[in-house]
Amino acid sequence: MKNFLATRWGIIGVGVCIGVLAPLLQKMGNPGNMGICVACFERDIAGAIGIHRAAVVQYMRPEIIGFVIGALFAAYLFREFRPRLGSAPIVRFILGVLAMVGALVFLGCPWRAALRLSGGDGNAILGLLGLITGIWIGTLFLKSGYNLGRSQKTHVTAGWMLPLIMLGFLILMLIYPYIAGQNKNGVLFYSIKGPGAMHASLFISLAVGLFIGIIAQRSRFCTMGAIRDYVLFRQTHLLFAFVALIVAALITNVVLGQFHPGFKGQPVAHTLHVWNFAGMALAGLAFCLAGGCPGRQLFMVGEGDGDAAIFVLGMIVGAAFCHNFGLASSPKGLGPHGIAAVIVGFAVCLFIGFTMRKRIT
Amino acid sequence: MSKTVDARGLSCPQPVLMTLDEIKAGETNKIEVLVDTDTSKENVARAAQSQGWTVTDTAEDNGGYKLTIKKE
Numbered sequence: 302m303k304n305f306l307a308t309r310w311g312i313i314g315v316g317v318c319i320g321v322l323a324p325l326l327q328k329m330g331n332p333g334n335m336g337i338c339v340a341c342f343e344r345d346i347a348g349a350i351g352i353h354r355a356a357v358v359q360y361m362r363p364e365i366i367g368f369v370i371g372a373l374f375a376a377y378l379f380r381e382f383r384p385r386l387g388s389a390p391i392v393r394f395i396l397g398v399l400a401m402v403g404a405l406v407f408l409g410c411p412w413r414a415a416l417r418l419s420g421g422d423g424n425a426i427l428g429l430l431g432l433i434t435g436i437w438i439g440t441l442f443l444k445s446g447y448n449l450g451r452s453q454k455t456h457v458t459a460g461w462m463l464p465l466i467m468l469g470f471l472i473l474m475l476i477y478p479y480i481a482g483q484n485k486n487g488v489l490f491y492s493i494k495g496p497g498a499m500h501a502s503l504f505i506s507l508a509v510g511l512f513i514g515i516i517a518q519r520s521r522f523c524t525m526g527a528i529r530d531y532v533l534f535r536q537t538h539l540l541f542a543f544v545a546l547i548v549a550a551l552i553t554n555v556v557l558g559q560f561h562p563g564f565k566g567q568p569v570a571h572t573l574h575v576w577n578f579a580g581m582a583l584a585g586l587a588f589c590l591a592g593g594c595p596g597r598q599l600f601m602v603g604e605g606d607g608d609a610a611i612f613v614l615g616m617i618v619g620a621a622f623c624h625n626f627g628l629a630s631s632p633k634g635l636g637p638h639g640i641a642a643v644i645v646g647f648a649v650c651l652f653i654g655f656t657m658r659k660r661i662t
Numbered sequence: 663m664s665k666t667v668d669a670r671g672l673s674c675p676q677p678v679l680m681t682l683d684e685i686k687a688g689e690t691n692k693i694e695v696l697v698d699t700d701t702s703k704e705n706v707a708r709a710a711q712s713q714g715w716t717v718t719d720t721a722e723d724n725g726g727y728k729l730t731i732k733k734e
Contacts, residue, residue, distance in 0.1 A: 307704050381700050451671030521701045592673040
């Protein structure tokens with residue numbers, strides 16, 4: 302059967318859908334220029350379960366749960382659920398941690414970089430240039446033989462581990478829902494101010510997450526792949542979808558009155574150009590070495606990819622590191638150890654890139 | 663003489679890189695590519711077509727796919 306969403310117009314349609322839905326989520330309560338941000342939302346989840354205690358970024362984001370479960374549903378429906386793991390899991394975990402460090406120095410993943418740009422945030426230009434640079438460095442490693450080795454087929458149960466964790470998170474959220482003005486309900490932490498306190502209703506967020514999970518799994522939408530494939534192969538298949546997302550989000554933002562061009566005073570953003578660039582360059586390099594943007598990693602989890610699951614857990618744990626150890630930026634500027642973290646992050650990525658170039662047989 | 667590229671278990675973009683390497687080596691006009699995900703299947707087919715090759719067969723193979731690509 303022909304997979305329409307994986308055709309050129311199909312995946313452009315997916316980019317348009319995400320580009321329209323993200324600003325709508327913002328309109329319905331999500332934070333500014335953060336209708337959907339995979340890194341920020343995983344960071345909020347880390348806060349919700351209390352592995353960091355930054356009071357302003359704690360919320361169990363249903364969008365992330367929806368991405369995984371929607372992709373899982375689509376993968377089963379179209380017989381694409383293939384449980385697999387074992388391709389350098391510890392390296393993927395570290396890359397997940399470092400991707401989160403870079404993303405939280407910039408304040409956003411590639412999805413949010415696009416959404417920030419379409420909301421008029423000029424700082425996103427530096428972020429996107431950094432993203433391109435990081436991915437370009439990654440392609441140099443790919444050209445010189447870098448790889449993480451083969452995965453193996455495994456038990457269905459193994460492929461279900463992270464989807465089950467996500468279902469568990471959803472159940473916790475239903476048992477211990479957000480109560481206005483309370484920073485904790487049962488085992489879950491909730492922000493009562495800051496970006497973590499800004500959210501659309503649970504069911505709208507979950508429904509949008511499920512829908513995007515389904516169409517993104519079918520189309521293989523990937524923001525890192527968009528840039529990587531163009532740099533490596535001059536292939537524009539994924540790139541058109543990424544550009545479609547930006548254009549659709551720009552139009553939606555203008556229509557909704559959410560387009561505010563400028564550099565200063567942008568929501569959940571800082572104006573340190575060098576570190577917007579460097580943070581996203583680190584994230585882009587880590588995503589490239591790990592084979593997918595943070596969204597794509599979630600959709601691959603739904604397909605039964607246990608290595609992508611390890612990367613996601615790396616990002617969630619990395620978010621805890623970022624807030625516990627002062628690595629994450631805030632609208633006031635860099636965290637006290639943000640610069641050191643970016644430098645160490647680059648060193649580790651380069652170490653991984655240079656030393657894992659053996660040809661696989 | 664046909665060549666075989668075994669890209670099973672390898673993540674993006676390895677299957678495409680390996681296929682393009684074999685195409686660029688120019689030693690054959692028929693390559694069989696083994697992959698284990700639908701994404702890799704679609705990516706390899708797209709890359710082969712961009713080089714002027716044709717996918718002549720896609721067979722299910724041991725839980726994955728065997729693509730046969732040819733240069734006419």
